[in-house]
Amino acid sequence: LFFFLPSAFRLALIQLHVSAVKSDNLQRACGLVREASAKGAKLVALPECFNSPYGTQYFKEYAEKIPGESTQKLSEVAKECSIYLIGGSIPEEDGGKLYNTCAVFGPDGALLAKHRKVHLFDINVPGKIQFKESETLSPGNSFSMFDTPYCKVGLGICYDMRFAEMAQIYGQKGCQLLIYPGAFNMTTGPAHWELLQRGRAVDNQLYVATVSPARDEKASYVAWGHSTVVNPWGEVIAKAGAEETVVYTDIDLKKLAEIRQQIPILSQKRCDLYGVEMKK
Numbered sequence: 001l002f003f004f005l006p007s008a009f010r011l012a013l014i015q016l017h018v019s020a021v022k023s024d025n026l027q028r029a030c031g032l033v034r035e036a037s038a039k040g041a042k043l044v045a046l047p048e049c050f051n052s053p054y055g056t057q058y059f060k061e062y063a064e065k066i067p068g069e070s071t072q073k074l075s076e077v078a079k080e081c082s083i084y085l086i087g088g089s090i091p092e093e094d095g096g097k098l099y100n101t102c103a104v105f106g107p108d109g110a111l112l113a114k115h116r117k118v119h120l121f122d123i124n125v126p127g128k129i130q131f132k133e134s135e136t137l138s139p140g141n142s143f144s145m146f147d148t149p150y151c152k153v154g155l156g157i158c159y160d161m162r163f164a165e166m167a168q169i170y171g172q173k174g175c176q177l178l179i180y181p182g183a184f185n186m187t188t189g190p191a192h193w194e195l196l197q198r199g200r201a202v203d204n205q206l207y208v209a210t211v212s213p214a215r216d217e218k219a220s221y222v223a224w225g226h227s228t229v230v231n232p233w234g235e236v237i238a239k240a241g242a243e244e245t246v247v248y249t250d251i252d253l254k255k256l257a258e259i260r261q262q263i264p265i266l267s268q269k270r271c272d273l274y275g276v277e278m279k280k
Contacts, residue, residue: 116140189224
């Protein structure tokens with residue numbers, strides 16, 4: 001049997017302004033998801049920590065089980081709009097531990113994937129920023145992929161994007177789009193946010209999308225914003241500024257196939273000399 005697979009689809013990234021009021025964040029997020037769906041988006045993505053302020057002091061207070069209040073609303077709006085919804089991330093509580101977790105829902109409202117941030121954001125740039133997610137969060141221990149009628153999608157959260165091996169394995173497993181909800185800051189954002197996305201995209205000849213919260217200068221952690229989509233040629237094809245907005249772009253899988261044919265690095269790898277493998 002042969003099935004016709006669409007060669008292009010519309011992706012929407014919701015760069016949400018996140019407040020300290022969870023119910024407001026949920027209401028506004030769902031409203032923007034509906035708006036994106038009405039404009040033809042088939043995949044819609046929310047930012048990291050979309051239902052709570054980002055900070056180790058907030059994670060325990062805002063944490064929920066999955067399923068729970070926030071993910072129930074995501075499931076309902078995905079079904080209502082008949083879209084694939086990448087639910088950014090929320091602080092998740094499970095078995096006495098806290099995780100930074102992205103839940104993905106299909107057009108029928110079913111949970112398709114649950115990605116717990118694998119690499120915790122523990123950094124110290126003297127005089128600029130110090131942050132230690134591991135003070136409160138535990139790491140996830142698995143890769144997370146889901147299938148759509150368009151392509152297979154791989155998930156990471158923020159700091160996960162710095163680890164090229166993870167993206168390479170997603171590429172090996174057939175992913176053609178990687179989505180990273182993330183909240184880089186005013187130090188790492190201007191330095192590395194776009195650079196890392198372009199690196200992951202061109203190394204693996206796939207699309208990379210990042211979804212940041214909007215910038216709030218009054219927050220304890222100020223996000224860089226600039227939600228972005230990069231194509232397999234390494235070109236930035238869509239990019240937000242710092243304010244709340246929805247970024248739309250069409251993901252063209254025909255272009256991806258053409259690039260892989262023109263520069264066939266994936267079939268030219270010297271697996272006799274090196275390799276990256278998924279261990280679990």
